[in-house]
Amino acid sequence: MTVTRAPAETLSVLDRPNSYIGKTVPRPNLDRLLQGRGQYVSDLELPRMAHVVFLRSPYAHARIVAIDADAARRMPGVMSIVTGRELEPVITPWVGVLSHLKGLKSAPQHAIAIDRVCWQGEAVAAIVATSRAAAEDAMEQIAVDYEELETVTDMRTALDPATPVIHTSLGDNLAFERTLDAGDVDQALSDSEVVEADFVFGRHTGVTLEPRAVVADWNAAEARLTIYQGTQAPHMVQNIAALHLGLSEAQVRVVCKDVGGSFGIKVHIYADEMATYALSKLLRRPIKFVADRVESFNTDIHARDHRCRGRIGVRPDGTITAFEIDDLTGIGPYSMYPRTSAIEANQVVNLVGGPYVTPNYRARTRVVFQNKNVMCQYRAVGHPIACSVTEGLVDLAAARIGMDPVEIRRRNLIPDDAYPCASPSGMKFEQLSHHASLAKLLQMMDYDALRAEQAALRARNIHRGIGIASFIEVTNPSAAFYGVGGAKISSQDGVAVRLDAQGSVICQTSITEQGQGSESLTAQIVGSVLGVSMERVRVILGDTDNTPYGGGTWASRGAGIGGEAALQAAKALRQNILDVAAAILQSTPGGLDIVNNSIVNAGDGASRIELSELARIVYFRPDTLPPGIQPELMATRHFVPRQYPFAFTNGVQASWLEVDTETGFVTLLKHWVVEDCGTIINPQLVDEQIRGGVVQGLGAALFEKCIYDERGQLTNANMADYLVPMSGEMPDIEIGHVVSPTQESELGAKGAGEAGTAGAAAAVANAVNDALRPFGATITEIPLTPQVILTALGRI
């Protein structure tokens, strides 16, 4: 690990004796999960609970002429069959726009389609029955008369005058457009070598192990709706459900315990989930919806699917003079709710060229509607596209002028001592470490030796490639992400910590756990700051009735924002405890400390009184305390970043791979990542978070693609045909760190969740092109399938 800043003069709360910060400690929830005691919504059973299945449109665009459910209603176990028209009085439609994304437009979307379906998979009726199987039996008996409408599928022609407009009220199929022009691109390009390429990114999705799942339970007696849902943002769900069901937020409780993977898939509000809330209210009983795998592929948000023309200017000395992009993406028929489907394109504009010093940058992105499943934010939103375009162009520029890919980066990456500074797109960087990261990466991979090995193998007709990709990563978002645009999505988080009567600690936090270790990092921070051992810290999360208000876990914010709130809450409780201890021990708070569950002398460390004894006195014998003391053994603190809109992090990845130039198959041999996420709370969790992210990026690079035909049919909506990356094809992934803590918080932690996904595909694509360089082939399209590679090589 390389630390770019000298440690502070005085010890911080993070450096206390027996600190858990920076240590790989086992996750406190491991035994519970391994013994099958996880609380997943998919497993939840409630009394009188019914199951809903949605009949989904087989057409990408069609008018619903008639729905005949008479036969289905007579099937065994069927309780109700509800159409969009019948559900309309219970839940209002929504429009997925935000005011800070100027010009973004979308059409009203209903929980269940009324009159018209706009993608294959949109729900047209809900079948509620005693079991999922009974509902599926009944579903086969429903006859829907559709009148097929012309479909819009190709984003490239979506704006042509001859193409039908999906929502006539909007006037055209353009959802959003943004342009940016910084510096003087024309001037810069006019005296440079200009290299350009079209980058194509496949549409893919998140594929969580546990599908989307919700149980909605309307309690008419209390006039309260309890929603059990695998989500990343319980308070956002509470707000949206209340808004559209005509309830106050106090009438909605959202419970979200264990979640089987999210990756951004579960940070949105889906129409079928809204329908499930409404059905519970309509039918006055608990209703369960669990997406099956085919539904997941057809309705979980998709992502990427960009076509981006990129240009780069370079001088013979390697100076990069400008970047220019023209980006296009198709998002399906609606902008997703409530975060909108313009964020990914917006991020692409924000991030291209971000690691480099050139001030000249021009960009345009256009977001168009089409009759395919909705697209929205999936892990590393926009980053893989921006990184692949930027790093692909940098490698092409290096090749044009005959410079080593490492050397051109050395000459153009923002110097490590240039901070704070801003990018041409206005992104503010507090402290990045591109050069320290690159240096560490080269050392880890032994770059020069690898180049020598590559050359030696070429002589034996074995073609291996090295690909490098530097990246920047958006983490710890402030209100700049959603709040300023009018979305009621909190950017702050809260933590409440209290000492119980036996000296244990109960901690309630508004961040959520989807497998990345939120419980662990919270317990590590609270235990360290308080001086209490981790097994005494119990973390409660995922319940809007029982945690502070907050954003949840997404956009790499849990550790940086929720972690800082935990630190500040624990500090406050610690002070409260020391105040009481000083009164009991006739000492001063400054003369005492808490170490290993005991109050000790700050000076000599001698043990004075156990925390359990202090708690006993406070709770049961307050009469023995000095007069006037009112102990407060609970503290709550909230935190939101105020200084920077985002805590940018940075890193660099490298891929080493072999291309079989006869078959087009790629074998990944090794992958390296150096990342700078500031303070590392749990090294193992950070490294595994990065590895998981890399694997999802490698999936995009080589395997994953939602394949639509020209009629808007998704043709590979199953786990046999949609190829997720699997362990057999994955290389060893070595992780290194540079540590530049953010000064915005005492904790200093930035996010690490996007890093792996941000740069993995770019590194692989650059490595494949490096391997193919003797053949004169350049590929700027992912996934890099054998078909694509053989075609580029002219073999087929």
Place this chain on the structure above:
Amino acid sequence: MKAAAFAYARATSVVNALELLAAHGDKAKVLSGGQSLMPAMNLRLISPDILVDIGGLTELRGIAVRGDLLVVGALTRHVDLLRSPEIALHAPLLRDAVAHIAHPAIRNRGTIGGSLAHADPASELPACVVALDATIVVRGPTGERRIAATEFFRGIYETALSPDELLVAIEVPVAGQGSTFFFQEYARRHGDYAIVGLAARAVVATGRFTDLRLGFFAIGDRPLLAAAAGRLINASVTSALLADAATALADELDPQEDQQATAAMRRHLATVLLRRCVAALLVRPELEAGVAR
């Protein structure tokens, strides 16, 4: 994704299974390992009225050598083929092929009889039994019949089996002197259905093929025993001859196009496999280098 309701009968003997099949005809499906049948039922691609579970019929399990035949019971699981010393000795091609079939959980349940009767054109074992010149033993209401593997596969999921017949065993000629085998497939991920695959058996004497059977799979509606192999038998294999054979192979293939590969890509990969197979079987790496690797 829940299967439609169905009846279930666990057969107590082969005779009992045949009675059940006779009674229900094509409304019944035989359940062996269930690794293809159950997903298809859960997706409601098929909805049989009744499943006849033959899983308890121990008489259909096991691997035995009888004279110069290796007899493999229909219920023999993939994992059994992988671990069997008899298979390793007499038909190592099956062992090599099984390593490419899906993943351990599936190999622990899937059976050779189920795979052959299912007749997925992209699966490994049908091509192996064709390359091995095996015989498929089936039993029906009128008794037992033996079908050459080359005659057994009739199309996508279609075989010479009647709805009232049960596949009971596979007879494989044991590997003789000079026998050598090659198995390779190209799949996007390990364990996926192949884009193109080749199961080959050869007899090599003094650097020449005296026999060569090339069973290609995933290149048509059934495994294909390539006629092009004939050009390489009893001949001095040169790069030029191998190129001729590759051209002949490309001509005799009529591959389908799907999401993974165009017909042209399948033809190309089949010829790559041919070259690599011949180079490996004759232990002459230079034959492979016809085209840059």
